[in-house]
Amino acid sequence: MTQLPRLASAALLVLAACAGQASAQALAPTSGRTLAATCTGCHGPGGHSPGEIPSIYGKTETQIVQALTEFRSDRRPATMMNRHAKGFTEAEIAAIAKEVATWR
Amino acid sequence: MSRTNLSRRGFTGSLLAATALSACAVQPEAPAKARVVVIGGGFGGTTAAKFLRLEDPGIAVTLVEPKSAFSTCPGSNYVIGGLSKMSDITHGYAALTGVHGVRHVREMAVAVDPVAKTVRTSGGQTLAYDRLVMSPGIDLRWGAIAGYDEAASARMPHAWQAGPQTELLRRQLEAMPDGGVVALAIPGMPYRCPPGPYERISMIANYLKTAKPRSKILALDAKDAFSKQPLFQDGWAALYPGLIEWVPLGKDGKVVEVVSGEMTLVSDFGQRHKVAVANVIPPQFAGKIARDAGLADQAGWCPVDPFTFESRQAKNIHVIGDASIAGAMPKSGFAASSQAKFVARAIAAAINGRPAEAPVFANTCYSLVGPDYGISVADIYRSTPQGIVAVQGAGGVSPRTPADAAAFRHLEAMYTHGWYASATKEIWG
Numbered sequence: 001m002t003q004l005p006r007l008a009s010a011a012l013l014v015l016a017a018c019a020g021q022a023s024a025q026a027l028a029p030t031s032g033r034t035l036a037a038t039c040t041g042c043h044g045p046g047g048h049s050p051g052e053i054p055s056i057y058g059k060t061e062t063q064i065v066q067a068l069t070e071f072r073s074d075r076r077p078a079t080m081m082n083r084h085a086k087g088f089t090e091a092e093i094a095a096i097a098k099e100v101a102t103w104r
Numbered sequence: 105m106s107r108t109n110l111s112r113r114g115f116t117g118s119l120l121a122a123t124a125l126s127a128c129a130v131q132p133e134a135p136a137k138a139r140v141v142v143i144g145g146g147f148g149g150t151t152a153a154k155f156l157r158l159e160d161p162g163i164a165v166t167l168v169e170p171k172s173a174f175s176t177c178p179g180s181n182y183v184i185g186g187l188s189k190m191s192d193i194t195h196g197y198a199a200l201t202g203v204h205g206v207r208h209v210r211e212m213a214v215a216v217d218p219v220a221k222t223v224r225t226s227g228g229q230t231l232a233y234d235r236l237v238m239s240p241g242i243d244l245r246w247g248a249i250a251g252y253d254e255a256a257s258a259r260m261p262h263a264w265q266a267g268p269q270t271e272l273l274r275r276q277l278e279a280m281p282d283g284g285v286v287a288l289a290i291p292g293m294p295y296r297c298p299p300g301p302y303e304r305i306s307m308i309a310n311y312l313k314t315a316k317p318r319s320k321i322l323a324l325d326a327k328d329a330f331s332k333q334p335l336f337q338d339g340w341a342a343l344y345p346g347l348i349e350w351v352p353l354g355k356d357g358k359v360v361e362v363v364s365g366e367m368t369l370v371s372d373f374g375q376r377h378k379v380a381v382a383n384v385i386p387p388q389f390a391g392k393i394a395r396d397a398g399l400a401d402q403a404g405w406c407p408v409d410p411f412t413f414e415s416r417q418a419k420n421i422h423v424i425g426d427a428s429i430a431g432a433m434p435k436s437g438f439a440a441s442s443q444a445k446f447v448a449r450a451i452a453a454a455i456n457g458r459p460a461e462a463p464v465f466a467n468t469c470y471s472l473v474g475p476d477y478g479i480s481v482a483d484i485y486r487s488t489p490q491g492i493v494a495v496q497g498a499g500g501v502s503p504r505t506p507a508d509a510a511a512f513r514h515l516e517a518m519y520t521h522g523w524y525a526s527a528t529k530e531i532w533g
């Protein structure tokens with residue numbers, strides 16, 4: 001991406017934004033907000049679970065990074081979260097934590 | 105503008121960029137911002153409509169869905185097994201319209217004009233869109249099993265779209281005398297909810313075990329292996345020994361014909377099974393409106409760009425959920441909703457001139473083998489130019505022999521209900 005001439009790279013982003021059709025090259029990295037959208041299907045909107053699955057709102061960034069990192073390396077026991085956490089990079093876990101920490 | 109124009113090979117410089125930029129200029133401008141029409145108020149469509157409004161309240165969103173309340177397929181196996189009631193799995197659109205400001209048109213979409221960018225409804229309205237999101241789910245392929253048409257489904261329910269069919273199958277099980285055989289005809293891939301038939305077998309077995317203990321289940325399958333198979337079969341052996349006979353394709357499990365008047369299922373090699381209750385789950389394809397709009401391939405499912413879910417056949421139309429071909433993602437409500445959240449964000453980004461993000465999707469499907477015995481499968485997905493793939497080394501099914509199996513299955517049974525509560529709050533709440 002950085003190797004592309006400035007105009008071309010800017011145009012690529014515009015293209016992707018305009019057409020909604022994107023090449024892998026033109027894409028911005030997945031935002032914390034998009035990544036954290038995978039959490040709420042089970043943990044509830046804004047991390048407020050109405051049922052049997054634990055809520056995840058009101059946590060600090062550090063708590064979330066620690067939990068996901070431990071799930072990822074199977075150091076924290078889980079039924080499901082170890083399988084999910086392995087799907088994300090360290091940087092993505094940091095981005096998820098930053099987003100989820102805003103949930104009150 | 106086709107996807108190939110935008111591929112690494114096709115993008116060569118500012119000339120093409122200039123052309124594309126001028127195409128951009130025809131997009132509508134603020135303050136009207138944009139009109140998005142969503143067809144289908146199920147898992148994919150309702151999520152998309154709500155999240156478009158959450159992403160940008162400046163976008164006018166119209167949902168076209170004939171129903172005033174939606175009964176979910178998730179949980180419908182518990183109604184069939186007698187653990188839940190229809191009211192437990194039925195959700196209205198009050199929050200979507202009242203809180204989130206989505207306009208709900210209670211009609212069918214009957215035609216799409218991708219050039220004029222309009223949707224015509226059964227009530228004669230013409231709705232103009234800048235973007236169209238389609239999540240019409242599945243239609244059943246009447247006639248794919250000889251003799252299995254809509255009339256036959258009144259005697260041999262499919263119960264693969266939740267509603268009256270779900271209640272019919274439940275009533276038939278209740279009316280059946282003890283000692284009867286309950287047959288299921290299960291299709292080959294792809295179809296809605298890969299583990300669904302096996303959860304249904306489990307829930308029917310759970311009912312028969314106490315209510316009609318001399319009865320049997322005969323599961324006739326058009327394939328040789330199925331989702332979470334070892335986990336289901338371990339559970340069946342533990343909870344319902346001798347009650348379930350599963351007949352794979354290789355043992356003549358494929359049902360090719362039904363004679364509904366005689367309650368008979370006919371296999372590929374001509375075996376005739378006369379049964380007391382028959383749950384026939386026929387092969388499926390994308391909902392009619394998607395096929396009529398020319399969005400489906402020959403097999404009846406809709407090819408999409410793996411980065412945007414934009415149709416390969418028509419610009420500005422995104423097909424999500426069961427109707428789409430989503431690579432490794434299963435046809436599940438969780439997957440449809442995950443796709444919808446991403447697509448809503450991508451559409452809002454495009455409308456607001458923000459760059460598109462690299463997609464990430466998830467799926468988590470819980471199944472009840474018994475009321476206190478849950479199992480699951482999960483995956484995280486990424487998009488590649490060749491399609492959507494599951495992240496290697498992540499996801500997978502519940503362990504077959506966890507340290508404390510009873511505790512593990514109990515927790516996953518609780519989480520089965522927990523997922524349902526969270527997901528339906530996120531979508532219809």
Ligand SMILES: Cc1cc2nc3c(=O)[nH]c(=O)nc-3n(C[C@H](O)[C@H](O)[C@H](O)COP(=O)(O)OP(=O)(O)OC[C@H]3O[C@@H](n4cnc5c(N)ncnc54)[C@H](O)[C@@H]3O)c2cc1C
Binds near residue numbers: 468
């Ligand atoms: C027995 C069973 C159990 C299941 N269990 C689970 C589970 O535990 N977890 C899970 O994640 N998934 C589960 N599923 C799968 C899940 O139900 C589907 O994958 C999901 O509903 C797909 O969402 P969708 O938006 O594509 O379609 P749907 O949710 O079916 O929504 C489609 C909607 O579009 C509407 N529609 C169709 N055509 C038109 C038109 N022309 N105009 C207007 N509206 C239209 C329909 O009325 C419908 O409301 C299960 C399925 C079954 C059958």
